[in-house]
Amino acid sequence: MDFYPDQLFHIYNQGNNRQTLFCSDENYRYFLWKMRAYLLPFGDIVSWCLMPNHFHWQFYVRKVKIERRVLREHVDKIEFLRRLNKYGANARQVNHSKYRIASEDGLVVLSEAIGTLEKAYTRAINKEKGWSGSLFRKRCKSKDGWIDEFITLNKTSGKPDYRFLPGTGYAYQCFCYIHDNAKMAGLVKRNTDWSYSSARDYAGLRKGTLCNLELGRDLIDFL
Secondary structure (H helix, E strand, C coil): CCCCCCEEEEEEEEEHHHCCCCCCHHHHHHHHHHHHHHCHHHEEEEEEEEECCEEEEEEEECCCEEEHHHHHHHHHHHHHHHHHHHHHHHCCCCCCHHHCCCCCCCEEEHHHHHHHHHHHHHHHHHHHHCCCCCCECCCCECCCCCCHHHCCECCCCCCECCCECCCCHHHHHHHHHHHHHHHHCCCCCCHHHCCCECHHHHCCCCCCCCECHHHHHHHHCCC
16 A cells, blocks of 8 residues: 555455454454554544444545654553553553564554554454454555545546545545445444444544544535
8 A cells, every 4th residue: 555645545444255354342342442553643534434344444644654663652552541441440551562573663654554453453353253364355455446436537647546635526425435334235224323433423423532523524525
């Protein structure tokens, strides 16, 4: 995946052979904590939807790479908050050193962080279910997929431009598409009935903090 700063991207992936990724409410919640841990140091989540066998993010990239030390500090902070939320005073301190092979020095790029997010989730679910192997398709995508008809064309080359700028039709189409996923799949009657998307936050039915709602409304001219 090629990312650029100050750009809005649609990022998505699905389970290998469309296998189920989220088997319980706890699985969904755990993945949301991982999104908070690995994505927010690089930018802002504008919209999102988790479906039983795939996910969609609309993500505004501010930084393509950050210091590995900074990312690890943020990941550990969020993981401890997750444990406090789940276990209260019994929450264990975070020690991820046994999983971390790369040194603290150097930079980590957004695409690597996304891969690490997926691996961390896979490791936890495989342990829970007694499974093995990768849950996700090999490469998380941001350039093509299920909604090719919405991708805009580059005015100069005439070729598909998979980046999309604020205010384009694709940004709004993508925003609506992401929020309507569960309704289109027949899981709910209204997009705000699906708990695992940002539709409820934009509708004012939940005070979620994962999305930058102000930025989202500005970028897609939501109001």
